[in-house]
Amino acid sequence: MNHKRSLLPGAAAHIISLTGPISQDLVDLAPGPALPAGTLLAFDAANKRYLPYDNAVEAAGKAVAVLYAPAPERTEVTRVVVTSRLAELQAGLLHGLDDPARADLAAAFIVLR
Numbered sequence: 856m857n858h859k860r861s862l863l864p865g866a867a868a869h870i871i872s873l874t875g876p877i878s879q880d881l882v883d884l885a886p887g888p889a890l891p892a893g894t895l896l897a898f899d900a901a902n903k904r905y906l907p908y909d910n911a912v913e914a915a916g917k918a919v920a921v922l923y924a925p926a927p928e929r930t931e932v933t934r935v936v937v938t939s940r941l942a943e944l945q946a947g948l949l950h951g952l953d954d955p956a957r958a959d960l961a962a963a964f965i966v967l968r
Contacts, residue, residue, distance in 0.1 A: 866924035869893035869948035871968060874941035884926055884935045893944075894922040895951040895960075896937060904932055908951045918956035919963065921949060940964055 869892060873879065884890075885899065885906040895908035897915040909915040920937035921944060938944070944960075946952060946967040957967060 866892050869921065869945050870923075870938065871943040871945060873938065873943075878938055878940055878942045879923065880920070880937055880939050881934055882920065882937050883932045884922075884929065886929045886931055886933075889928045890922055890926045891950055892922055892925050893949045894926075895949060895956050896920045896922055905935075905937065908956060910953055910955050916955075918951070918959040921960075921965070938965065942966070943968060 883904040884896070885902065885904045887906065890907060895918045896905040897908045897917055898904075898919050899906050899914045901914065905920060906915050908918040920939040923936040923938060926933065926935055940963045942964075943966045946957075949967070952967075960967065
């Protein structure tokens with residue numbers, strides 16, 4: 856049987872290991888376009904919701920979590936599962952990863968391989 860991962864990873868394809876349920880949270884994702892699993896997310900404190908990480912945008916300038924499963928296009932805030940601490944992830948399967956995000960994730964004890 857062939858166990859190769861899909862070229863279009865689905866839920867959790869980017870995860871190597873977790874530290875049980877302490878590694879993940881259920882959070883509110885802002886409305887927006889569809890996002891693949893492994894998308895880096897930032898927390899918008901003003902609106903109390905997560906949005907795609909973008910180092911160029913102040914509200915989205917710190918990577919604090921990684922989307923567990925693909926999120927469809929949303930017109931409303933949607934509850935999603937994220938990996939937010941104590942995990943080992945495949946860097947090549949993450950979306951939005953840059954050097955500042957690497958440092959942000961390291962601070963949350965998220966190891967990138």
